[in-house]
Structure formats: C-alpha cells, structure tokens
Amino acid sequence: MTDLKERVIAPAPPVPQTPARNVTRSLAKHTGLILLALIMLYPVIWMVVSSLRPNDEIFRSPGIVLDSLQTGNYGEGWNALSAPFSHFLINSAIVVLGCIIGNLVSCSMAAYAFARLEFTGKKLWFAIMLGTIMLPIHVIIVPQYILFSQLGWINTFLPLIVPKLLATDAFFVFLMVQFIRGLPRELDEAARIDGAGHPRIFLQVILPLMLPALATTTIFTFIWTWNDFFSQLIYLTDPEMYTVPVALRSFVDATVATSWGSMFAMSVVSLLPIFLAFLIGQRYLIKGIATTGIK
Amino acid sequence: MSAIGELRRLKTTTRKKDNRAAFFFLLPWFAGLIVITAGPVAASFVLGFTDYNLIQPPEFSGLENFQRMISDERLHQALAVTFKYVFISVPLQLVAALGLAMLLDRGLRGLAFYRSAFYLPSLLGSSVAIAVLWRQIFGADGLVNQALSLVGIDGRSWISDPSTALSTLIVLNVWTFGAPMVIFLAGLRQIPAMYYEAASVDGAGRWTQFRKITVPLLSPIIFFNLVLQIIHAFQSFTQAFVVSGGTGGPSDSTLFYTLYLYQRGFHNFDMGYASALAWLLLIIIAGFTAINFWAAKRWVFYDD
Structure with a gap:
C-alpha cells in the first residue's frame, strides 16, 4: 500500500x-x-x-x-634538408603572422561596413562577399599566378600575405558581421551623439567589443595558414623560401622509405603548433565552427 | 521648412556620409575583389579560350581547350576519381558525424573531452604531416598490416594497389568528421527536450523519434553540412598529392581533379587548358550546389 x-x-x-x-x-x-x-x-x-x-x-x-x-631522429631530421628545420619554421611563422594581421585588419574593416553602415548596393555587395566564400582557390590560381609572377613576387611571401590584407578570406568577414550585428546599437549611437565619427566608433567602440571574434579569426587563420599546402607549393619553389609543409613534402620525396624515423620526427614538430593552438584556443574554435560552420 | 523635410534632408546627408565611410572601410575588400578574386575569375574565363605557356603571349584558340577535354582520358579519369571520392566519403563522414553527435548529446558526462578527441583529427587532417603518416600506415609494412598480421591476415600495400589507394584517402576524409559533428551538436542543442518527452509519452520508440523529430528539425543543418562538405571534398588536394608523390598514382587511381589541374598548369605550364579546367570545376561545384538547394525544398524543414 x-x-x-x-x-x-x-x-x-x-x-x-x-x-x-x-x-x-x-x-x-x-x-x-x-x-x-x-x-x-x-x-x-x-x-x-x-x-x-x-x-x-x-x-x-x-x-x-x-x-x-x-x-636521434629529431637531430637527424632537423638537419636533413638544405637548411636546418628551424629555418622553415621561421618562414612559416612569418607567413602565418602576416596572414593573421592582414585578416584582422582588413576583415574587421569590411565587417564594420557591412554590419553598421548604410551604402548604395549594400545587399548586392554582401551577396557577392558571401559568394566568394564558396569560390575554390583553383579557379583563381592561374590568373593570380600570372599576375604575381609579372610582379616578380614568386618565391616571396607576398602572394600568400597580400591577399589577406585585402579581405579575401570572406569567411572571417562573415563571422565578424554576425558578431557585430549582435552588439547593441545604442553604444554606437551614444558615441555618435558625443561627436565620434565612424573611424572612432570602429576603433574605440566596436573593436574592443569584438575581441572574441578576433580571437576566433586569429586561431583559424593560424591553423589554416600553417596547414596550407596548395598555394605555398605553387608560390615557393626555392628551398630557401620553403615553409614547413613544403619542406616536409620535399623531405618525403628525398628520403622515401629510408628514414621514416626522422620524417615522423619532423611531422611531429610540424603538428605541434597546431596542437598547441588547439589546446589554447579550443573554446574559440568550437564556437567558431558552431556559428559559421567553418572547418 | 516642415519637420518632415528637415528629417528627409538629415537622412540624405547621413546617407551620403555613410557612403563615403563605407567606401573607406571597404577599400581593402574592393581591391581584393578586383585583383584577387572576381578579377581572376573573369580572367581565367578568357584564358580558357587561349593557348598560353607564360612565356609567349596568350594566343586565342577558340573552343580548342574544350574540345580537348572531350578526348582527354586523364581528365575523365580525374573526374571519375573525384566523383567517387566525394560521393562515398561525404555521406560516410556525415553519418559518422551525426551518429557521434547524437551519442554525445544531452548532458553526457565527459562531453567536452569526447568532443575534443573527435574534433582534433579534423584540424590535423589537411596537413602534410598526416598525409606522410597515412603513407606509412597503409604501406606494405605499415601499421595497418602490422595490426592485421597479429590476427593472422596478410595485408597488401594499400597505397600502391590501384584498387585500394583511393579508399585510404576516403578513410582519411571520414576520419575528419569532427568538424561537422560539432555543428550537429550545436544544432541538436536547439531542439527542445519536451518534443522527445511528448513523443515518448505517446509511445514513440527511439527510431521513430529520430525520424520524426531529430531529422526534420536538424534538416537545415544536415543540408548546410552536406553543401559545405561536398564543396570542400571537390577541392581536396594535399592528401592525394603527398600520398602519391604528386603523380596521382598508382595508375592514376588517386588523380584528384585539383591534382590534374595542378599538373597541367604548374608542371606543363599549360595555363590556357588549366584555366578551362578551373572553369569546368567551378561549373561542376556550382551545379552540385544548385542541385542541393533545389532538392532541399523537398526535405529541408524550416520552422519559421
């Protein structure tokens, strides 16, 4: 009962x-x-x-x-190529740093315009911007290569960094637009009443508030650029200019099946920065892909 | 002056001001659009109708490049390999992603740990280092065969056998299911728990709940992942390049479309043909994306 x-x-x-x-x-x-x-x-x-x-x-x-x-594999692998592996690590670091700065500056500027300004043809420009997210790099690589080779930029880091200074990673423009749209407009308006123009609103109101979006951009740019192989393979043919992925690949071709130990050692070295970025920035990575669906 | 007139004047002046500011803020993006993205898209369309080797100026050749495509057997092989890769690896990858996301959903203990563990491969997967590793583990004396020999199976060299080489790359793509899984997890969290509760009160089993609640409510995200991963898979390059040593071999069995384009353009410096190939890729990807959007009307469910 x-x-x-x-x-x-x-x-x-x-x-x-x-x-x-x-x-x-x-x-x-x-x-x-x-x-x-x-x-x-x-x-x-x-x-x-x-x-x-x-x-x-x-x-x-x-x-x-x-x-x-x-x-022993690490010592052997480190010195197996024409330059010590640190040389390639530094090259990759330069490219990565340039790309991060480029993306942060140019994408945040474009995002501010799309999220906060009224201008002629805004919807059309926004649609074009979204369209370029889906554009495969292979479609533009040939004319790009011709252009950069006429500028004498082959075997420099410029073909890798300059496009980022021009907001061509539209992914991040979109990510930042979404973020800025979520910020209360009252803040801009208050600043405007106090006499601030758009550059000041952007620099002193919006940018400090969008730090999480900037962090997500930094960490994704870091990982993508560090891993990027296609464009680095095409633009960097001089071993002096090799970045880590291109150096690693030349290592594979030079030492096939003879010295896996040192190849593995350098592979581990090349993955270590990605792993560290993952540990440090996990929160931003997960949030970044959950909101925009990027990889 | 009426207040309305005043307001209107005010509005047009602020609008003008905005235009100038917008131009300033968008200047880098505009420059990029002209020089780096849209400009080259147009340029490669024009180059597609020329014969160009970087040394002599481009020479107009009409439809020659496109006629050449029809009889180019390596191109046909590249298309077959790429289609096979895309249409086998993407569904497998998404099924794995959705399955794991559902297992991890709803306050599972240790969720953060599992999510990280399954997500990590998708960050590493596109690197040269992992491609190097793949070359070893699927080689004749590689890790896979060592493991198989423990249970008495004699493996073969998966990488150098034309009938299995592509499968190793498909496995690699499925291995990176973590990124779509995280997107699914975010989507699953949006489905109100009360729907499931109501359904189980009404006696609906797990399978019915999956079909009648999870799939319809998650369909926009399934669609999104599908579109994204198909576009992504069509562009795969690094893995095939490193595993095959840049050849697309054995017997062109891993000749991805992008790899073939690279060979034509940057080995043979056949820039006209490579441009035509690039445009064909753009049309194929745009075509499949359009088909996806068209089909989506039939199965994607939007709540609003």
Missing part, C-alpha cells in the same frame, strides 16, 4: 529503468566512446611514439610502449 502511495505521489522518473541497468548502459556507452576515440587518435599517438624509436623498429612495432627513448 505505502509502496503504491509513494509511487503516486513521487514524480515519475524521467527514464523508467532500474538504476542498475542505467549504470550498465552508460558504462557500455562510455567504454565504446573511449575505445572509438582511442582508435581515432591511435595513428597520431603511434607516430609520436615511433618518432622516438630506432628506424628499423618502426616497421615491427605496432604498439605504443617504448622500450627505450631515442631522440
């Missing part, structure tokens, strides 16, 4: 299952998920471990337990 009464009075449990079954189910789910995550990340973990193994062992040890720690 009391049993029945209690059941009537107590709110119905959300899931009609016994606790024991619930625990088993969630345990099974977590086991499955952890197993899957492990399988997915296993190749990468294995590469890191293999880079610390002697060369001949790489092809015999599918496991990830190290018998001994060998850092």
Whole structure:
C-alpha cells in the first residue's frame, strides 16, 4: 500500500529503468566512446611514439610502449634538408603572422561596413562577399599566378600575405558581421551623439567589443595558414623560401622509405603548433565552427 | 521648412556620409575583389579560350581547350576519381558525424573531452604531416598490416594497389568528421527536450523519434553540412598529392581533379587548358550546389 502511495505521489522518473541497468548502459556507452576515440587518435599517438624509436623498429612495432627513448631522429631530421628545420619554421611563422594581421585588419574593416553602415548596393555587395566564400582557390590560381609572377613576387611571401590584407578570406568577414550585428546599437549611437565619427566608433567602440571574434579569426587563420599546402607549393619553389609543409613534402620525396624515423620526427614538430593552438584556443574554435560552420 | 523635410534632408546627408565611410572601410575588400578574386575569375574565363605557356603571349584558340577535354582520358579519369571520392566519403563522414553527435548529446558526462578527441583529427587532417603518416600506415609494412598480421591476415600495400589507394584517402576524409559533428551538436542543442518527452509519452520508440523529430528539425543543418562538405571534398588536394608523390598514382587511381589541374598548369605550364579546367570545376561545384538547394525544398524543414 505505502509502496503504491509513494509511487503516486513521487514524480515519475524521467527514464523508467532500474538504476542498475542505467549504470550498465552508460558504462557500455562510455567504454565504446573511449575505445572509438582511442582508435581515432591511435595513428597520431603511434607516430609520436615511433618518432622516438630506432628506424628499423618502426616497421615491427605496432604498439605504443617504448622500450627505450631515442631522440636521434629529431637531430637527424632537423638537419636533413638544405637548411636546418628551424629555418622553415621561421618562414612559416612569418607567413602565418602576416596572414593573421592582414585578416584582422582588413576583415574587421569590411565587417564594420557591412554590419553598421548604410551604402548604395549594400545587399548586392554582401551577396557577392558571401559568394566568394564558396569560390575554390583553383579557379583563381592561374590568373593570380600570372599576375604575381609579372610582379616578380614568386618565391616571396607576398602572394600568400597580400591577399589577406585585402579581405579575401570572406569567411572571417562573415563571422565578424554576425558578431557585430549582435552588439547593441545604442553604444554606437551614444558615441555618435558625443561627436565620434565612424573611424572612432570602429576603433574605440566596436573593436574592443569584438575581441572574441578576433580571437576566433586569429586561431583559424593560424591553423589554416600553417596547414596550407596548395598555394605555398605553387608560390615557393626555392628551398630557401620553403615553409614547413613544403619542406616536409620535399623531405618525403628525398628520403622515401629510408628514414621514416626522422620524417615522423619532423611531422611531429610540424603538428605541434597546431596542437598547441588547439589546446589554447579550443573554446574559440568550437564556437567558431558552431556559428559559421567553418572547418 | 516642415519637420518632415528637415528629417528627409538629415537622412540624405547621413546617407551620403555613410557612403563615403563605407567606401573607406571597404577599400581593402574592393581591391581584393578586383585583383584577387572576381578579377581572376573573369580572367581565367578568357584564358580558357587561349593557348598560353607564360612565356609567349596568350594566343586565342577558340573552343580548342574544350574540345580537348572531350578526348582527354586523364581528365575523365580525374573526374571519375573525384566523383567517387566525394560521393562515398561525404555521406560516410556525415553519418559518422551525426551518429557521434547524437551519442554525445544531452548532458553526457565527459562531453567536452569526447568532443575534443573527435574534433582534433579534423584540424590535423589537411596537413602534410598526416598525409606522410597515412603513407606509412597503409604501406606494405605499415601499421595497418602490422595490426592485421597479429590476427593472422596478410595485408597488401594499400597505397600502391590501384584498387585500394583511393579508399585510404576516403578513410582519411571520414576520419575528419569532427568538424561537422560539432555543428550537429550545436544544432541538436536547439531542439527542445519536451518534443522527445511528448513523443515518448505517446509511445514513440527511439527510431521513430529520430525520424520524426531529430531529422526534420536538424534538416537545415544536415543540408548546410552536406553543401559545405561536398564543396570542400571537390577541392581536396594535399592528401592525394603527398600520398602519391604528386603523380596521382598508382595508375592514376588517386588523380584528384585539383591534382590534374595542378599538373597541367604548374608542371606543363599549360595555363590556357588549366584555366578551362578551373572553369569546368567551378561549373561542376556550382551545379552540385544548385542541385542541393533545389532538392532541399523537398526535405529541408524550416520552422519559421
């Protein structure tokens, strides 16, 4: 009787299952998920471990337990190409830094215009801007290459950085427009009443408020530019100017199947900045893709 | 002067002012549009009708490049490889993304950890380093075959066998399902829990709930992911380039469209033909995007 009464009075449990079954189910789910995550990340973990193994062992040890720690691959890989690997890391860093500054300045300016200003043909220009997001780089690479080679820019970093100074990464313009639209207009209006013009409203009101969008842009530009291979392969043919991906690729072609250890070592070095960016900027990355769907 | 006239005058002056400010703020973007994006799109259209090798000035050749496409067997191979890659890897990738997103939804403990673990590969996936790794693990003595030999299976060299080389690249693309998964997760969070509660009170099972609630309410996001990933997959380059050593081999089995375009343009400096190829790619991608938007009317459900 009391049993029945209690059941009537107590709110119905959300899931009609016994606790024991619930625990088993969630345990099974977590086991499955952890197993899957492990399988997915296993190749990468294995590469890191293999880079610390002697060369001949790489092809015999599918496991990830190290018998001994060998850092020789790193020294060997670092000096395997015409210049020490640090040279390519610095080249990549220069390109990345240039692209980040370019995107931050030019995209935020364009975004301010699209989000806050009224001007002739705004809808059309906005549609064109959205259209360029979907434009494959392969469609424009040939004329671009011709232009840059006539300017004498081949084997310089200019073809990689200058487009970013001209707001061609429309993704980020869109991301910032969305962000600025979410900021209260009263702030601009208050500044305008106080006599501020658009440059001042942009610099002193909007920019400080859009730091999260700028952070997202920074971190995505960093990762994309660091990974970018196609345009760097095309514009940088002089080993002196190689960035990390192009250097790594020339390494692969030069040492096929002879020295996987040092190749793995340099691959790990090249992935490390991405991994760090991921650890530091995870919050912005997740938010960035969730709101705009970028990769 | 009426107040309305005054207001109107005020409005036109502020509008004028805005125009000038807008021009200033958009100046870099306008310059980029002319020189870096729209200009080159138009230029490559014109170049598509020429014969141009960078050294001699372009020579008008009419429809020659397009006639050449019809008989170019490597182009046909490149199209076949690319279509196969896009239409196998994108659905698999999205199914994996949606499946995992649903498993991770609704306050699962450790969500942040799992999300990070599954998302990480999509950041690494487009790098040369991962392509290098793929070349090893699917090689004759690679990690996959080492694992298979533990259970007594003799593997082959997946990378150098024309019948399996493309599959290794498909696996690589599916491996990067983390990015669409995060988008799905954000979408699932928008579906009110009460819909599911009401449905289960009415006796709807999990499968019915999935079909009648999750799919319709998530359909704009499924559509968005589909469009984006198809466009993205058509442009894949790095993995095929590194894994095949720039050749698209073995036997052109990994000759992605972009790889073929690269070879024609930047190895043979056949810039006219490469431009025509670029335009064909643009038309194909635009065509599939248009088909997607057209089909979307039938299955994408917009609440508002």
